[in-house]
Amino acid sequence: MSLTIKRQNHRIHPCNASRKNELLSRLAAQYDDKKILIVTAGAAEQIIVPEGKNIALVNDETLAQAGDLACDVLISYDLPEKALVYMARIAKSRDYALVLMDAEEQKRLYGIETLLGRTIIQEVITGFEPDFGIAAEKKSKEEAKARRAARDEENARRDERPKRDFKPRLDTDRSKAKRDDRGFRDDKRPSNKDSKPRFIGKDENGKPIFEGKTRERNHYIDGTPRSDAEKAQRTPYANKPKFFGDKTKSAEGEKKPYADKKSFGDKKPYGDKKAFGDKKPYGDKK
Template sequence: MPSSSIKPTNHRVYPCPNDKKLLLLNQIISQNIDSKIIIVSSQDISSIKESLVDITSVEVLSDDELLKDESLKCDLLISLDLPQKAILYIQRLSHTTSKALLLLNESEQKLLYPIETLLGRVIKQEIVEGFEYEKKETKPKQKQMSKQDIKDVAKKRYDESTRDQNEPKKEFKKPKRDDGKAKEWEKKKKAPNKFLGKDEKGKAIFSGKSGERNHRHDGSPKESYDAPKKVGKKINIKSLKKPKDKKAD
């Protein structure tokens, strides 16, 4: 595996959004005019060459071009992105003798962990003023509720859900009719059922429904319970009791 001889203090990550990378790249080049610089990217490098202000001491290469020539060395290696494989970035570092900088957007941060695992250390990240990530609006954290607060909220919800049930029910009023049909709905009083006599067979006749089971043939109502006329033999319970055995003298 290719090894890197650069010191951890000379290895930096600059967090930077994609639309500001080329601007930051030109600023770094202007600050290191006396150094031999190699810029490497895993993407199209033609647009990078066109955007550079001073390219006299700068060489722009792709990963394939850099790996073909092991003799290529520089004082400062600038990576504009990260390759998908961590080993390729380690091979990049083998071409610098002093410093290495990495311009990293927010979505590429996840590719940094495998590289740090191979290096056996964390690469220090340094924010350059004016090139940091755009701040996202974060929702304020909700205050953690106490047990009493939870009980109060639950009670309030319960009261709201049962409020309608506790209200007295409205009485239903039947609409009045003016067409004379209201009397049809009214309950009619039943006329008393009178005993009219007996028919030829001696059966009782009534003015209404007779309810014969509840009346005798003479028209008088039956009692709720008629005791049986024949009573069974009475048994004296005391006489059935056996006498106690007397104790032997």
């Protein structure tokens, strides 16, 4: 089957199904000086035919029986199930073949383009933009491109702003004296190292608990303040309580001298032991 229609005159106008009659009126007004044939595969009751002497409406069965029927502009109100039926449609047109395609009919387009051997140009008419297919993808790409352009313009304006002049960081560290002058950031922490420990509370055994331990209190006993006599003792652990099992250390003068221990000479000499030769020879064993 040979086609006389040029590729640029064979177009698909995607639109939503609810607006097909509006788009049909727009196309009929555009080609009002030509003979227009409207073809449908379904019921013709839902189609509103525009007024005009040169406009006719038929279905695929009537078109197949009318062998000599021809037109200048063929408008397919919908796409048929079979691709051969659509090929019989466009064979009746001399100049233009236009298709009104909705979302449900989009799946039938692949078989038609396969049989035709080429793709059909899809053109979206302004004011009838659909929410599906290539037109929706194209619209989404255009919106994304506009957002990227706005973002790049904003970044360019941000780069043109004068930058703040930051002072360079000192290479030398602060001295310890400056750090000490600042004091503590937390008011609860003591700033004086010689201050007395703060009473926190008591543990489960009733023993007082303090924030720090110094020699000012008996921390091993009950936490009471120490007297001057207790502070003057030789060791800070002199008031440590004695527990069961501790052995009392004797004074240095009561230690037994080393001479009281048995000397090494009191041991039996090695000669009192039986000599090795007293053992029975190996050959005497059974």
